[in-house]
Amino acid sequence: MQPLWTAEREVTPELASALIREQFPAVAAAGAPSIERLGVGWDNVAYLVGGIHVFRFPQRQLAVPLLETESRLLPVLAPRLPLPVPVPIFLGLPSPAYPWPFQGYARLAGRPASDASLDEAARERAAVPLARFLRALHDVPAAEAAHLGAPGDTLGRADAPMNAQQTRERLGEARARGLLDRGTALDAICAEAEAEGARAPAPPPTLVHGDLYARHLLVDSRGALSGVIDWGDVHVGHPALDLSIVFGFLPPRARRVLLRVRRRARRERVVPSPPPRPLLWCHPPALRHRRVRRRPRARSPRRARQRQRRVSVARHTTRSLM
Numbered sequence: 001m002q003p004l005w006t007a008e009r010e011v012t013p014e015l016a017s018a019l020i021r022e023q024f025p026a027v028a029a030a031g032a033p034s035i036e037r038l039g040v041g042w043d044n045v046a047y048l049v050g051g052i053h054v055f056r057f058p059q060r061q062l063a064v065p066l067l068e069t070e071s072r073l074l075p076v077l078a079p080r081l082p083l084p085v086p087v088p089i090f091l092g093l094p095s096p097a098y099p100w101p102f103q104g105y106a107r108l109a110g111r112p113a114s115d116a117s118l119d120e121a122a123r124e125r126a127a128v129p130l131a132r133f134l135r136a137l138h139d140v141p142a143a144e145a146a147h148l149g150a151p152g153d154t155l156g157r158a159d160a161p162m163n164a165q166q167t168r169e170r171l172g173e174a175r176a177r178g179l180l181d182r183g184t185a186l187d188a189i190c191a192e193a194e195a196e197g198a199r200a201p202a203p204p205p206t207l208v209h210g211d212l213y214a215r216h217l218l219v220d221s222r223g224a225l226s227g228v229i230d231w232g233d234v235h236v237g238h239p240a241l242d243l244s245i246v247f248g249f250l251p252p253r254a255r256r257v258l259l260r261v262r263r264r265a266r267r268e269r270v271v272p273s274p275p276p277r278p279l280l281w282c283h284p285p286a287l288r289h290r291r292v293r294r295r296p297r298a299r300s301p302r303r304a305r306q307r308q309r310r311v312s313v314a315r316h317t318t319r320s321l322m
Contacts, residue, residue, distance in 0.1 A: 007045075007059035013037065015098065016047045020055060023092050024104070027053065043232060048107060054086065055104040064100050065151075066232040071103055072149045073234060080140065083133045084108050084218075084227040110218030110226035113249070120251045122223035127254035129225045130217075131261035134242055142205040142236045150207060151235050157210065158238035160200070164190040206239040214249050 013035050021028045033050030040046070043063030044056045058064050071088045078087045090104030113126075146152075156162050167190050174180045209216075210233030218227035246255050 008061060009059055009099065011045050011057040011059060011098070013047065016045075016049075016055060016057060019057075019092060019095070019098055019102065020049060020090075020104070022095070022097075024090050027090070027104075041230070049104070052107055053090070053104050054107050055090070055092075055102060057098070057102045058100045061100070063232065067101060067103060069149050069151065069234060070231045071101075073145065074231060076148060077137070077140065081133060081136050081228075083129065083225055085231065086227075086229055108218055108227040108229065110220050112215050113217040113219045113225075114214035116219050116223060118219065118223050122219075123249060123251055124254040124257070125223070126217075126219075126225050127250055127257040128261055130245065130250075131258040133225075133228065135262065137209065137242070138206050138239055140207045142207055145207040145236055152205070153235055153237035157233075157241055160193045160196075164193040203239060205236045208235065208237050208239060208242045209233065210235050210237065210241055212242045212245045217245075217249070 017035050020033075027033060027049060034048075035050075036048045038046040038048050038054065040059075043060055043066065044058050046054055046056045049055055056067065058067055071091060074085055074087050078085050086105040086108060088103040088105050092102040092104070094100055116122075118126075167186065171180060171184070171186060171190075175182065209228065209231060211230060212228070216228060216230045217225060218229060220226040246258060250258060
């Protein structure tokens, strides 16, 4: 299988160290700092330097304007948000050794929620701080965000019919490998998205994180939310893109808590119209962009009934957003 993307310019630890020493000698003033790769994503690679700074380097040209948008927006957003976000303090410039800008910021405390093995109680406790974070982010005036350089939804992330078609393609690949049966609930959801998504009224433009899921939430040693990272997809678009975290991270009971906090915010101000149900259901990036490589375990009848109950709860919760 061909990879979905390849790095146009791989940034090795040696190259990262050389660029940091050249442009930010104060970071290396006490000697050669340690450097450790924190992770690599679709667009960037991140290194932990000296245990206290994180440097992110684009590995594809298309990531450069995303990094520049972060650099303009995050210093303005940080004091308005109730959770810490990375604020660039080192802005690297293109050079003969590396053609693109890069950035560095103080390391935020915590680790990705996706790596923390959080139990249901810990995820339930995250509902209120997560709701307050989303309320504060979505309160930022769209016109101000656009003035600071936040783009619109140029990728059609909120295009429900397009998302449904991409989901169908991924489901077809899974079925070709014998991983799924035909006639799953996802087919019905995609049909609903195509039928209703195009007719749903668009809410007012809203500043959104754009890629909010467990890997981009940080938690401390107690499992409490401690930060939100990876803002490369920040843009002015549809709030449903961020609200997909309701289904991807929170257990059913906590979803209702988040929605109650959100309703209280509605009584205090004018808020965007709630997202249409098909948009929320068909957005998950895991279905649209990732391929399943392992054969899932066969479900027992009891597990199938439990799954159906979860689907019913999720549908009921989504309707409450209407």
